[in-house]
Amino acid sequence: MQFDKAEELCKKTLEIHRVHSEPASLEEAADRRLMALICEAKGDYESALEHLVLASMAMIANGQDNEVASIDVSIGNIYMSLCRFDEAIFSYQKALTVFKSAKGENHPSVASVFVRLADLYHRTGKLRESKSYCENALRIYSKPVPGTTAEEIAGGLTEVSAVFESVDEPEEALKLLSRAMKLLEDKPGQQSTIAGIEARMGVMYYMIGRYEDSRNSFESAVAKLRASGERKSAFFGVVLNQMGLACVQLFKIDEAAELFEEARGILEQECGPCHQDTLGVYSNLAATYDAMGRVGDAIEILEYVLKLREEKLGIANPDFEDEKRRLAELLKEAGKTRDRKAKSLENLIDPSSKRTKKEGTKRWPGLGFRI
Incomplete structure (x- = not known):
């Protein structure tokens, strides 16, 4: 996922093609498709489109109709990202005609x-x-x-x-x-893919209020990711966070705290403290500590988050005022005897992770499958 480094290497490769390869070679077309993939991942859709068009021209020159159709699908995807829907339809329909005829x-x-x-x-x-x-x-x-x-x-x-x-x-x-999951169950090397499917199912169970099923799906996904050596990936950290949210809904606060703590360590390492996913875990963990009566720990986290926002991210984000208000409440009530649990649970889901039926998956950082 080191796209800047990948782009640098791919540029060198294309320069070698320019100097040493025949014009419109299949090898250059393959590397242009790779460069398009890198540009798309970085959000540079115009450059991705340029490389795909050049790759398509090379494939046409070499009579590679099926490959041209595959590139047309990729071009359609880029047009979709650019909201150029009529052009996307045209590209998809071109590919469809070729695939139906050839396959x-x-x-x-x-x-x-x-x-x-x-x-x-x-x-x-x-x-x-x-x-x-x-x-x-x-x-x-x-x-x-x-x-x-x-x-x-x-x-x-x-x-x-x-x-x-x-x-x-x-x-x-x-x-x-x-x-889909049943089809892959007995296939070797598919544990990570199955885990990804289970994580998506966990999100959807959460959407419809089936929190026990949600937690169980996330738990199964976590076990597979641990076994497949992905326990230090950012995706794993996000899955832990979402499992923690399901535990919150089931009032399994101690388990939620453990999951949020592990997610925090992973996301700090993989994404950095200023990443939105990491900030979401900080917020969830602070609210969980508050619900457990660990007010000092909750205050410490919220002060750290506010400091990050003020020094590095700016205070325009709507979460800033919410976190500032929550910190003020904790500071005011610190040391007082109160029934914290019911009150604190209202804050246990980070605002950036809250869902409504209308929003679908857009507000779930890292697990939306929507690109």
């Missing part, structure tokens, strides 16, 4: 484009068209052509579930994720 009507590549069109039409408010494309994709995944792997079907079902999640149908999304 057949029921190939997973066709289904994958259907999913992208479903997402596009959802974003533009055309829900009937969106649902129709989802149904077309699911029809293919239900009766795949020979040679389709379980991994391809599971990946497709996961993509379709994201669209159902976006249109506020979490129960349908959960069914699809459950099907």
Whole structure:
């Protein structure tokens, strides 16, 4: 995920192609696709688009129709990110025509484009068209052509579930994720992928108020991530944080505190103290300590967070005033006997993690599957 370093190396590679390779070589096209991926990850969509167009021209010159179609899908994705929806539709439809002709009507590549069109039409408010494309994709995944792997079907079902999640149908999304997980259960090397699916299911269970199921899904995901050696990744830290929030809803405050503490250590290391995910964990941990009666620890964390915001992030963020108010309350009430538990639980979910039905997954840092 070191995109600046990746970009630097890729620029050197493209310079070597410019000096030593034949014009429009397949090797240069492959490296331009890599550079497009890097640029997209950095949010530089215009540059990504430029590299994809050049890669497409090279593939056309070499008669690589299927590769051209794959690049058209990537170009459509960039147009989506730029909200240039008509151009995105054109790119997707071009790819769809080629895939249907070359691979057949029921190939997973066709289904994958259907999913992208479903997402596009959802974003533009055309829900009937969106649902129709989802149904077309699911029809293919239900009766795949020979040679389709379980991994391809599971990946497709996961993509379709994201669209159902976006249109506020979490129960349908959960069914699809459950099907995807079952397909991968006996496949070697898929534990991290299954953990990611379980984490998404944990988020959706939380959305619909099934907190015990949410906690159990996160717990299973955490166990798999620990076993697969990802216990120091930022994603692991975010999953721990979300599991902690589920524990809060179940009044398992001690367990929540342990999870928030572990998440804090990981996210400080991987993302730094000023990252939004890390700040969210700080806030959750402070509120948890408050609920446990550890007022001094809660005050210490909130003072640290406010200092970070004042010195490095600025105070325009709406969370600043909320944290300042919470700190003032703690300082005022420190040392007094009170029933802290019920009052403190109101603050246990960081404002940036609070969800409403309308917001969907947008406010869940690191676990939204929405890009």
